[in-house]
Amino acid sequence: EIVLTQSPATLSLSPGERATLSCRASQSVSNYLAWYQHKPGQAPRLLIYDASNRATGIPARFSGSGSGTDFTLTISSLEPEDFAVYYCQQRHNWRTFGQGTKLEIK
Amino acid sequence: QVQLQESGPGLVKPSETLSLTCTVSGGSISSYYWSWIRQPPGKGLEWIGYIHFSGTTSYNPSLKSRVTISVDTSKNEFSLNLSSVTAADTAVYYCARGGGTFEIWGQGTMVTVSS
Numbered sequence: 001e002i003v004l005t006q007s008p009a010t011l012s013l014s015p016g017e018r019a020t021l022s023c024r025a026s027q028s029v030s031n032y033l034a035w036y037q038h039k040p041g042q043a044p045r046l047l048i049y050d051a052s053n054r055a056t057g058i059p060a061r062f063s064g065s066g067s068g069t070d071f072t073l074t075i076s077s078l079e080p081e082d083f084a085v086y087y088c089q090q091r092h093n094w095r096t097f098g099q100g101t102k103l104e105i106k
Numbered sequence: 107q108v109q110l111q112e113s114g115p116g117l118v119k120p121s122e123t124l125s126l127t128c129t130v131s132g133g134s135i136s137s138y139y140w141s142w143i144r145q146p147p148g149k150g151l152e153w154i155g156y157i158h159f160s161g162t163t164s165y166n167p168s169l170k171s172r173v174t175i176s177v178d179t180s181k182n183e184f185s186l187n188l189s190s191v192t193a194a195d196t197a198v199y200y201c202a203r204g205g206g207t208f209e210i211w212g213q214g215t216m217v218t219v220s221s
Binding site: 032034036041042043044045046049050055087089091094095096097098099100 | 152212213
């Protein structure tokens, strides 16, 4: 099973700041990595697929990068609605998720 | 706009079968893969399995012996059966469109396994 390790577990930032979230895979997943945003009581939302492609309707402030084992989700300038939990997920070998990064307001 | 809604009992007894249905509205179930994903309290997300509208399935190896996913194209819905449940199966269960990348999700339904 491919294990995805996300860091940090919690990230405290202010609106307008830049957020950088990391996801590391225990073995290469090529570019088969997605990022999701999850707010309490809501359906998770796909942000990025295949490492760097924004899903339909996702604002340009969200970007993804990386390949192989190291991936990054960047939010260029945080909006109030961006504070949530973010998960990475791979589809290279079965499907597994990271444990999540909670992005909280500082 | 495609929406997914999970439905089913919120409480299941140990050793029994958990059964959930996901109803797809605003679009056809045809031409896509459909998945079930769960999240136990305080833990991470776990993919359970997927089904293609044609009936092809794939299951998480860790759950394969207990899982059945089926599809009813006439009702635009797909279903999950998880047999011989224990407290470890207590979780929020989500349905989603997609087999590898999960494009659209339902809001989830909490299922508790308890006598």
